[in-house]
Amino acid sequence: MQGEIHSQLIEIYRTECGAVFQCNKNNSFLLEFGGRNSTFKTSNFLDFISLVKKINLTxxxxxxxxxxxxxxxxPHYTERCFVLTMKDAIDLKALLGGAxxxxxxxxxxxxxxQPYVC
Incomplete structure (x- = not known):
């Protein structure tokens, strides 16, 4: 079962701190960060990126x-609570920005x- 799930994931972006995968079957994204995995629906993932982007590092x-x-x-759409140090916030911003x-x-x-595909 675990191998089947991983075979459906497409790696979108990876840094030394984590990775983002896309699952077309479930129309979702998987965030690997801080030693944990979090799954997001597409709209929720984009909202989460905006939330992280708003963290004021200065x-x-x-x-x-x-x-x-x-x-x-x-975020209300995931059971995970993200407690981020300044370094974690920088790393997560870089990961999500790249993704x-x-x-x-x-x-x-x-x-x-698209115009060239029949």
Whole structure:
């Protein structure tokens, strides 16, 4: 069963901190980050990317209060709570930014090739 699931996943983007996979069968994305996996529907994944993008790293670095260098994300569409240190936030932003760029690139390529596909 586990091998069957992994054979349906297409790697979208990978860094040393994690990876993003796409499952066309379930129309979902799998995020591998922080030693855990989280599955998202497409719209929820794009929303999660926006949520992570809103983390203000400059404010985290400037604020001297004890817990200012932690970002907590609890998206309602997943059971996972993301507790991110500043480094985690930087790593997750890089991973999701790369994944989003690859998704957009794939869409552009499909759009360009569509007139040539019968």
């Amino acid at each position: 404010e985290m670095a400037k604020n001297l209060s004890p817990h200012a260098d932690i970002a907590i994300l609890m 989003k760029a690859m998704i957009q690139l794939n869409s552009m390529v499909k759009e360009c090739l």
